[in-house]
Amino acid sequence: MTQPLVTAVAPRWEVGLAGTLSRSSRVRVVRRCADVAELLGVVAAGVGRVAVVSSDLRGLDRSVVDALEDQDVLVLGVHPPDDEAAERLLRRWGVAVTVHADADTAALDGALVALLDPPGPAATRTPGQGRSPAIPAAGSADAGVGESTPEGDPPPARPTPALRGGRPREEGPDDAGSVVAGSDDAARPAGHEDGWAMDRPVADGDLDDGDGADGPGADEGAGPKERTGPDEGEVVVVWGPVGSSGRSTVAANLAAELADPLQPAVLVDADTYGASQAQLLAVLDEVPGVAAAARAADQGQLDRETLARLAPEVRPGLRLLTGLPRADRWPELRDVALADVLAQCRRLARWTVVDVAPPLEQDEELSFDTLAPRRNGAALTALEAADRVVVVGTADPVGLQRLVRGLDELAGHTVAPRSVVVTRVRPGPVGPDPGRRIQETLTRFAGTGPVHLVPEDQDALDAALLHGRLLAEVRPRSAARTALLGLADAVAGREPQSRRERAAGRSRGWLSRRLAPA
Incomplete structure (x- = not known):
């Protein structure tokens, strides 16, 4: 027929x-x-x-x-x-x-x-x-119908x-x-x-004429290395309910702690309501990198080299794909295009950390039209592609209530393992022994496991924001940085103590090079 x-x-x-x-x-x-x-x-x-x-x-x-x-x-x-x-x-x-x-x-x-x-x-x-x-x-x-093969070879599939x-x-x-x-x-x-x-x-790697160097000893001048198969990179989505939870700060510093020259990371700012990673890291972008990458993906022109060019290296091993400068440009991040961008990020880097906006609701009035762009499509697409989700909340009664409800909402959008992070932990809003109280509250009302607690460390965060740098560069021994380093250890499945010692030494070396006189 x-x-x-x-x-x-x-x-x-x-x-x-x-x-x-x-x-x-x-x-x-x-x-x-x-x-x-x-x-x-x-x-x-x-x-x-x-x-x-x-x-x-x-x-x-x-x-x-x-x-x-x-x-x-x-x-x-x-x-x-x-x-x-x-x-x-x-x-x-x-x-x-x-x-x-x-x-x-x-x-x-x-x-x-x-x-x-x-x-x-x-x-x-x-x-x-x-x-x-x-x-x-x-x-x-x-x-066109029958198959003819050389003797001894099976027919082609x-x-x-x-x-x-x-x-x-x-x-x-x-x-x-x-x-x-x-x-x-x-x-x-x-x-x-x-x-x-x-x-x-x-x-995409088959289209290049490079030498294909892909091992730890590959020459840095050979261009970005493709990661495929078992070594394919992982996507970590950082999400949090509405409010000043410090989600973007956690995403930036988590990406920095995961990044390594031999195991690079890409930080993707996919927040379509208020992108901020470029400002946090003092990157001047004439064209938003994530929009340019999505446009290249729509046109079938996005490969590892193009993505590497659109995501500049802001620290050894860490690349940044900057976000949209205005919220009204959200239709530029179509679902399919962003999915392609994340797929290329997997090939380019060992870790892809995605900062997404809080709203996750569907556009019910447009749900019958499968071709209509979704206002929150970027966040939903990132969650669908996530290998792990880091959920960020704030250590006060309002923030914890939003976090509990947000965890319930998140369960309907992804089945990826999740890590819960509570920022700005201090006795004032929750009483004495805030860590124990927060852990008990989230265990009781949200059924979470161990929670990663980031203490209030305003001086260190202010210094990082002032200089447009990461905590590892300006306050490598601060309490907030130590907590976020522990989060990175948990996400990467590394032994905490040895990882912390290596990162501290690397941070001191990087900081000394940045501050050395010309």
Whole structure:
């Protein structure tokens, strides 16, 4: 049975591609859309099982591809012949199967087979095999359907569409990847002369010409190192209920304590209500880094090198992706784009610390419209991608009440392990022995485990804010810094005492270099 197909391609390909698809045995063309808006409307109406889009279609980006996948539509990408850049762009947008725009019917059918008939559990590829064996060209009797492999090799596996979400799909040596289909009587990957083959998905690291240094002894001049597989970085989201809880201060200093030249960290300011990390660290940004990274992700141009350029190093091993300068620019941080940014952060750094805004409510009036941007989408997306959540509250009756209610609200948005931090701990608002009282209160009303207590240390925090630096730089032995260092030990799963001694020595060395006369 043929599947209903809709097209939305640039005018120069539209007539020829529609004619070729009309002769396909796999699909039938039910609608030819003139632009992205018409395509999304048609798909939302339930018309079409497959969508064919071209890389040069005006308005096409990652969010459009994501919207099509949300409607359970399979996406086939077409690009100009021999245009590898356009092919890579489609892959970065999440299009798993691509074909040359001038491909013939056999080549299109071969690509549609890969798109419509995903591999079963037994479909694998021989470990260590660089590329799957080619499928016969269109001239053979079984082109696009049958499989021909060298003697002794198992048949190649057909690819599945790339998965969505904040974390990229992990590929092992046996995974099948994206399909590239071409012209010349067969769909073929760029650089191949015979047939069409199934290649693994193009990772951003595959697009670079660097030497690929990735170990602790790699040369610093080789550029940012990619982290994949078991060494993929972790995302730690710092969230807290509304109020002056010190969330941003905790996020900045936690990132600094986790950061190390050999295990770098990225601090992402995703607070769409009141970004403050640039001011806390005295960074002058003409363009908000997080907005630029999200825009690059939407356009399929975000890779490790681009992200490293947008996130300057503010301390050895610590990069900062600055936030939005005004709250009314929140639509620039679309959910899908931010998820891609966090996925690239995982590859760039061992730790990604994300500072998000307190509100988590959904836009109920717009919930029927899946394409509408969510006002709190940045915070919700970060929580969905989080490997751990650090919840920050204040040590006073109002702050503790908000913290208890916030913990209950947070449970509906993430299942990631959480660490509870209470700042500005002092006897005044809660009475004698404030640490014990706060712990008992949160255990009783919120069921929390051990709570990390940050004592009131206004002098140290004022000094850090005055100089635009971190506690480790201006007050390495302060009580607040010691407490936050203990939090970092807990998050990283490191032995507290040895970590504290190493960090204190490193902080003194860094501070002496910063204060040394020129």
